[in-house]
Amino acid sequence: MGLIKEKYEKTMQVEGEWNIGAYRYKAPEGYLDEFVKNFRDRKIIGTLCTGCGRVYVPPREICARCFQKITEKVEVSQYGEVLAFLVSPPLEKGKVVIAGIDAVQAGFLKEGEQIILAMVRFEGTSSSMVLPLLNAKPEDVRLGMRVKAVWAEECKGALSDLVGVEPAFDVRFK
């Protein structure tokens, strides 16, 4: 169809942008700050909803199920299990481009490495977290695999302190 368009095959193009970088988003302080600061001591804390007993990691202020504020915080285990996982192909230049930056070229990721992303549930929590699974070969990863948190050599109280997880107590007959 086309209302006035029979004669034209292409539209004119004009520029315009949605300047998303100019927004000043508000993020919750308190628990979440504490969560990250506790990484300095290699601790993982979450919040406990007194209504349903669920433990949220990273901490959450409002429990959707009970529709109430969460006030209690708890430290959770460093050990957990793999619920599911993704495996990247060996990385090459030009494959991972984020915000215009080639992550391999820039050295954020190594050429040829394979990254395993594990959906982990730490013991005692009701949430799953996505973390890189380190020190394991893709073929050795299995569901229900026990893992433990891996920390940076020097923890500064930043999100990057929690580097990922690695197999723990994973004894297999060879």
Place this chain on the structure above:
Amino acid sequence: MKVAVIGYAVSNLEWDAEKTREETVFEVAKSALENAGVSREDVGTVISASTDFLDGRTISNCMLIGGSGAYLKDESKAEEDGMYAALYAAQRLMAGVHDIALAVSHTHSWIFNPHQVSQYMLEPWFDRQNDLINGITLAALQARMYMEKHGVDELDLAEVCVKNLRNAAKVPYALRKLHDITVEEILESEMFSDPLTELMIAPPCDGAAAVVLASENVAEEICENPVWIKGIGNSCDNYLRDRDLAKLNSLEIAARKAYRMAGIEEPFREIDVAEITERFAHQELMAYEALSFCREGKGRVLIEEEMTEVYGDMPVNPSGGALAGDPICATGMIRLIEAAKQIRGEAENQVDGCRTALAHAQWGLCAQKNLVFILGDEP
């Protein structure tokens, strides 16, 4: 199926609120439910209102399901004023699939200049290429056109502001409370775009509002004094260039529909109070005419003769209206709430013997889209 407002809540309207969206929404949703005397389990459907551009997030309601109480509820999001969310919630009740609905709306204007968003609302091929055009300058054009056409001057606009801002002084949550404001101060405030000065423009701010609606099956059981929605009118005008800016055509259509549905023949006599969304002072005068409170071009007479004061014959915006604080998506919903408060006799600037109230929300550039509710104390 008839629908009633049985509970409501408005957050404090402020600039740079120390709260996240989730907290703001959670607090109003929770207190509206408390106000209605129901729990989240009783609610059948939840409709929220927010927009992606104002919130700076694609799918603005995506992370607010927990906060708005929509967890495992029949839900949706209206991407316009909160009163449209209330309308959608009412439609769901009228369809008979649910008995209690919660409508929640919010905007945090501090996070991004809403007048920039008004620029994103322009059609991108020509209008947006012109940096001079935005919500304020367009409103100024509209004001000028209206003023020229009907011999209205800046003083009349200032009178509207004085009335609304003085009314707002008593409203606890309002942003602009100016008890002793005078016409001179309004006119001398900073000129934004001639003829609109700073105080003639609704101040964008952070805020949220929520209402609980119930169908006739349960409203009277739950609530002692439900406020009934008796008439609804809704209309959308053409885009800027294709409409008469000097007239709120779509509001006139919407009002006529709402009056017909509510059985109102003489709005001036039958309506006790009106709460309208006037993003700019002149829009209140234009609304008087579109709502048939007076003949076309006579809006200024109403304000000059103080008829729209709280003590007047046709009180308009006793809450202070949008000029007292404009949390974009929540503004219309707050008008609905204020109209309901008038009928319940709970308003700060209570109009005596209020039985029929009008609530109005606008959306779009120069009030392109308009929604009118008529509320009453009996079904």
Place this chain on the structure above:
Amino acid sequence: MRNVAIIGCGQAKHGRRTDVNQAELVAEAVWAAVEDAGIAPEDIEAYAVGNMQGFGGIAQPDLVFADYIGAAGKPMQRVATGGTVGGSVAHLGYYEVASGMYDVVLAVSWEKHSDSAEPGATTGLLHVAYANLSYMMKVGMDMRSFAIMGLAGAAAGISAYQAAFYMARSGCGIEHFDMVAAKARRNAAKNKYAHLKWPNCTADDIAKTEMLIWPMRFGHVCPASDGASCVIYASEEAVKKLGVEKPVAWVKGVAAYADEEADQGEAYQGTAVVDYSDQTGAILSAMKAYERAGIKDPKKEIDVAEIYAPFPHQELMFSERLGFFDDGTAWKAVEEGVTEIDGDFPICPSGGVNATNAIGSSGMQRVVEAALQIMGKAEEHQVPKDVRNAVAHAWGGQVQFNTVMVLGDSPKR
């Protein structure tokens, strides 16, 4: 409750549409629907509209082109809910009639991805979590973690995780995803409005495509299309009054239940959604919609389903959550060819979202396709059996929104 029928459907040609602008694209679907319904534009009393504003870059685009779709001076309501937006608009249009406020309502939703300078829907999708990413950078996320997140993000974000969860849960393999994707492309070849058409595509063809991140291949990913879809609703009285004699599709039940988001929240918060393939919201939506439609056994009573599945695992997962197959068994049905156009339980005979994804349009397109199957107007991809009930599903948000609509060939009594 009032009975409401779909009396006309319209679709724009989907694909990369550089020959029209957003307004013209929408108008194309709207006027096709008006023509299909055989009514005059004046008969339409109200409008329901929606898209994802960020993708096309216009805030409230419907206000810009109200006159293109004949909405000027009429009531128009807008909803937007992410991937479900098409489904949500369909629901809104239905409720506008069911509430008794209007008799004839037009519902249209659309998306124009090609207006975005970046490939596909990157900008729009990134902005779902832009605030969260900014926050995470502020509390010390390093560039390596950021890149790792992007790794999965490039393969359609959270859906890759969902695929992994679904595999873990059901025991299906990637070959089943290949089969579903191949079916989508094959079916799309029969649909004149579809985007990615590949006649006689086989699972092996898909298996040859590059692995983006295990278990998701390039061949599994939906395209970013431009498109618009539209339906016109009429109340039972209006169907009589307008003298509609062609077959119509009756809306029997709708529901849209939302779960908590699967990841992150306002900044960087945990949720209690542990398994992204749980989809409690989808189960609830389906159960409620069936209840309202008076359907007791969806396995027997539903004849065809249009599922919103941009990625093949979702077709398997949702066909279980919507009650067509038992939990964890859908892949067996696919092996047996049950979900083919001529199978016992055809799913996405139109090719589905996996072959054509204009986000805002997709949810509505499911409703359109389900209605076409009931009306018997699906042409080449019409299922070769008597269609009495059909289901249209949409999914969106951060894998937590669902809309379900049950359509039937006769009004509910």
